Amino acid sequence: MSNMFTARSTAVFLDRDGTLNHDTGYVTTPEQLVLFPGVPEAIARLNQLGAMVLLVTNQSAIGRGMMTIEGLEAIHERLAEMIRPYGAWIDGIFFCPHHPQDGCECRKPKAGLINQAVNRFALDVSQCYLVGDKRSDLEAAQTASVPGVLVMTSTYSADVVRARDAGQVQLDYIADSFVHAVDWIEQQMMSRGNRIRQYR
Ligand SMILES: [Zn+2]
Secondary structure (H helix, E strand, O other): OOOOOOOOOOEEEEOOEOOOEOOOOOOOOHHHOOEOOOHHHHHHHHHHHOOEEEEEEEOHHHHOOOOOHHHHHHHHHHHHHHHHHHOOOOOEEEEEOOOHHHOOOOOOOOOHHHHHHHHHHOOOHHHOEEEEOOHHHHHHHHHOOOOEEEEOOOOOHHHHHHHHHOOOOOOOEEEOOHHHHHHHHHHHHHHHHHHHHHHO
């Protein structure tokens, strides 16, 4: 499908656990990856909009010795298989394998994962979005100057609203599900496209 709104400089960053799938603490096997309803179809809509769909995910289970890189790859192969029948795909996966005490630059709330993607794909952060359920996701987005969408899909989400109300973190939109987050992003991208056309 052609797309007149967005160049390839646009990306939607997606947190994984608690945003796309149930957060069971640590997802360390493909069988533990259980997607929320409507997630494959919603990712397909982002694909059709022409945005890159990029996972940004903390996977400290690797640094904790609970999972190998190969194990993580098996989970992501499973994710690809689960969404493929819906015409959906993930364009790139950026993960932090480190233990929280490693002091790395990539573990969210730091912006390292987002910045890696921005540099690799020459993304325009003002044209990107991030969707996540945790304060660390939205803080990483804010640091990287990427508009952030909170999904109220995990036990962590309510804390983020409180932090927003206390002026501690910035949110551009709050959605009750990933599907509704994509609804909003789609509207934003469409209206931006309309504006561009008006001024041409
Ligand atoms: Zn890291």
